[in-house]
Amino acid sequence: MSLILDHIDKSFESVQALKQVNFEVKEGELFGLIGPDGAGKSTLFRIMASLLIPDSGRCSMLGYDVDKEYRQVRQIIGYMPGRFSLYMDLSVEENLAFYARVFGTTIQENYDLIKDIYEQIAPFKKRLAGRLSGGMKQKLALSCALIHRPRILILDEPTTGVDAVSRREFWDMLKKIQREGITTVVSTPYMDEAELCDRVALIQKGSLLAVADPSALAEGGEKLLYSLRSGKGVYAYLDQIRQLEGCRYAWLFGDELHVTLRSAADDAGVKKVLDSWQDDSLKWESIVPSIEDRFMGLLQEESDADSEMEEGE
Amino acid sequence: MSRFFGFVKKEFQHIFRDVRTLVILFGLPIVMIILFGYVVTTEIRDVEVGIWDRSMDQASIQATQKIFSSGYFVPAGYLDREEQIGELFRSGRAKVVVVFETDFEKNLKRENRASIRLITDASDANSAQLAQNYLQGVLMNYFQSLNPDINAPWSVQVKSRMFYNEELKGVYMFVPGLMALILMLISALMTSVTITREKEFGTMELLLASPLKPREIILGKVTPYVFLSFVNALTIILLGFLVFKVPVVGSLWLLMLECMLYITLALSLGVLISTSAKTQQVAMFMSMLGLMLPTILLSGFIFPIDNMPLILQWFSSIMPARWFIVIVKNIMLKGTGFVYIWKETLILLGMTLFFILAAVKRFNVRLK
Numbered sequence: 001m002s003l004i005l006d007h008i009d010k011s012f013e014s015v016q017a018l019k020q021v022n023f024e025v026k027e028g029e030l031f032g033l034i035g036p037d038g039a040g041k042s043t044l045f046r047i048m049a050s051l052l053i054p055d056s057g058r059c060s061m062l063g064y065d066v067d068k069e070y071r072q073v074r075q076i077i078g079y080m081p082g083r084f085s086l087y088m089d090l091s092v093e094e095n096l097a098f099y100a101r102v103f104g105t106t107i108q109e110n111y112d113l114i115k116d117i118y119e120q121i122a123p124f125k126k127r128l129a130g131r132l133s134g135g136m137k138q139k140l141a142l143s144c145a146l147i148h149r150p151r152i153l154i155l156d157e158p159t160t161g162v163d164a165v166s167r168r169e170f171w172d173m174l175k176k177i178q179r180e181g182i183t184t185v186v187s188t189p190y191m192d193e194a195e196l197c198d199r200v201a202l203i204q205k206g207s208l209l210a211v212a213d214p215s216a217l218a219e220g221g222e223k224l225l226y227s228l229r230s231g232k233g234v235y236a237y238l239d240q241i242r243q244l245e246g247c248r249y250a251w252l253f254g255d256e257l258h259v260t261l262r263s264a265a266d267d268a269g270v271k272k273v274l275d276s277w278q279d280d281s282l283k284w285e286s287i288v289p290s291i292e293d294r295f296m297g298l299l300q301e302e303s304d305a306d307s308e309m310e311e312g313e
Numbered sequence: 314m315s316r317f318f319g320f321v322k323k324e325f326q327h328i329f330r331d332v333r334t335l336v337i338l339f340g341l342p343i344v345m346i347i348l349f350g351y352v353v354t355t356e357i358r359d360v361e362v363g364i365w366d367r368s369m370d371q372a373s374i375q376a377t378q379k380i381f382s383s384g385y386f387v388p389a390g391y392l393d394r395e396e397q398i399g400e401l402f403r404s405g406r407a408k409v410v411v412v413f414e415t416d417f418e419k420n421l422k423r424e425n426r427a428s429i430r431l432i433t434d435a436s437d438a439n440s441a442q443l444a445q446n447y448l449q450g451v452l453m454n455y456f457q458s459l460n461p462d463i464n465a466p467w468s469v470q471v472k473s474r475m476f477y478n479e480e481l482k483g484v485y486m487f488v489p490g491l492m493a494l495i496l497m498l499i500s501a502l503m504t505s506v507t508i509t510r511e512k513e514f515g516t517m518e519l520l521l522a523s524p525l526k527p528r529e530i531i532l533g534k535v536t537p538y539v540f541l542s543f544v545n546a547l548t549i550i551l552l553g554f555l556v557f558k559v560p561v562v563g564s565l566w567l568l569m570l571e572c573m574l575y576i577t578l579a580l581s582l583g584v585l586i587s588t589s590a591k592t593q594q595v596a597m598f599m600s601m602l603g604l605m606l607p608t609i610l611l612s613g614f615i616f617p618i619d620n621m622p623l624i625l626q627w628f629s630s631i632m633p634a635r636w637f638i639v640i641v642k643n644i645m646l647k648g649t650g651f652v653y654i655w656k657e658t659l660i661l662l663g664m665t666l667f668f669i670l671a672a673v674k675r676f677n678v679r680l681k
Binding site for chain 2: 046049050051052053070071074075077079081083084085086087088089090094097098099101102103104144
């Protein structure tokens with residue numbers, strides 16, 4: 001195992017940021033950590049980067065404990081924080097050279113590893129990092145995190161705030177890095193990126209909801225998933241759908257509504273109600289759940305469990 | 314080692330690319346020394362004096378001439394009524410009014426005593442006091458030369474001399490004090506700001522997650538400022554010498570060594586500040602309020618330590634600048650060797666070690 005997180009708890013004053021987080025990442029895997037803002041992803045990454053110590057539980061990187069053996073950990077990891085953290089007043093080239101020297105290496109030594117990425121920003125190598133576009137900044141940050149050929153690469157939301165084209169390019173690069181044998185852990189708030197990972201962990205409010213490969217996760221999800229579309233927009237129907245007898249959960253999904261039913265038999269009942277709304281553009285059909293649907297479903301179950309607990313108290 | 318030099322190089326790049334840093338670093342010392350040297354001065358020059366001569370005889374006229382030929386005073390007008398004194402002060406045309414009594418010369422010859430009233434505008438107490446002292450001196454001199462034989466049968470003549478600063482020049486005071494102030498300000502302020510800047514911009518997170526050791530980070534941050542502060546110390550001494558003719562009587566080498574010690578102390582203080590400040594603003598505030606003000610007020614730079622209440626005297630002894638000023642004055646003005654300043658040097662050395670240890674201990678290898 002490349003990376004082991006063993007029942008990690010972490011609190012900041014009164015807020016519990018991580019609760020019993022427990023998973024492992026295999027050697028050479030591209031592992032995704034999916035969750036909304038404030039789920040505890042960054043805290044988890046800082047623990048992996050040996051910048052924070054868990055309150056309880058253990059975290060080890062290639063067998064090195066992030067608490068006691070942080071010196072070794074810092075040699076073998078490449079870390080890209082969630083916030084752009086390079087020197088804005090240094091040029092592209094100077095930033096890269098600086099991080100190479102900090103790790104006791106040179107740009108030339110590992111150039112083959114970053115070549116594909118760096119060549120895209122090389123035309124701007126004399127430009128100050130502060131004047132780069134979002135996508136170029138991310139490429140530079142990734143180059144800097146890779147320049148010492150780390151064994152484990154941890155990237156905290158590398159594609160947040162980056163345009164769609166750059167995001168796709170970025171994931172292509174991650175795939176290439178994976179082929180170099182570098183274990184990569186990457187977090188993202190975007191569901192569509194989850195499907196590009198070998199395995200993903202879903203995290204919400206500091207707790208892991210599931211760890212699985214993306215297709216299995218989607219399959220394990222709701223069987224009774226339907227989509228509702230309308231030429232007039234579906235937002236207005238959300239509340240009415242939720243009121244329906246057979247509806248278990250309903251949520252907005254792009255410009256459609258996704259609905260899970262309690263049982264297959266409810267399908268007919270729902271159709272009848274929809275007909276009564278007399279909207280010809282309404283389209284109701286059974287669909288195959290995506291990972292996002294699975295995630296939404298898990299979230300709903302989680303909040304149901306929470307409210308039941310509160311009611312029980 | 315390459316790691317360390319890489320860091321220092323980056324640090325120099327930060328400094329030379331930031332105009333604000335450059336202005337503070339090189340502009341501030343020059344501006345301050347010129348300002349203090351020319352503007353804030355304890356010498357008097359061209360003080361406006363009004364004369365109300367109620368006798369207009371030979372003695373009073375000669376005394377008046379003496380006053381204006383002394384070089385310190387310029388005439389602001391001749392009065393003939395009591396009320397005019399107030400008018401003169403209120404309009405700001407005069408700082409002092411000299412009043413000769415009626416029958417001045419007659420009294421002087423007949424009774425061997427005559428009186429002069431000196432009235433000063435004491436809304437500015439310090440310069441009023443100074444002007445009054447200078448005036449008294451001028452008048453005393455004149456009357457003594459006028460009539461040496463009318464002195465009492467036995468008379469003691471006090472002749473005073475001011476050693477090390479014969480002309481009581483203000484700049485002699487200011488150059489050592491300014492050196493203490495500027496070196497403290499630049500070294501401590503700049504290091505604390507540059508370290509907290511890395512925290513604020515998030516770059517510290519990457520530095521910490523790298524194999525750099527805390528001492529490498531601290532030393533890398535501090536090294537450029539050791540050089541630049543040293544250049545500043547030389548600039549101040551050179552400016553003092555060229556513009557204000559303040560000599561370095563003692564050993565320049567010893568002075569440089571002591572400057573290095575003081576710079577190191579100030580830098581470690583800066584690092585210590587940065588360990589508790591989260592943002593550049595806080596670091597700047599702490600350096601300004603916590604270091605600059607006490608250095609100005611309590612180090613003996615402007616206000617004599619012996620005149621302070623006891624509790625403030627204690628405070629002043631924990632001011633590094635206090636000891637540094639003593640050292641600099643000894644070397645620059647008195648030309649004494651190390652034998653006379655080893656105690657002060659030892660105090661500075663102790664403080665430096667303390668601050669370095671505290672800073673390294675408080676420097677966190679992780680995020681909080």
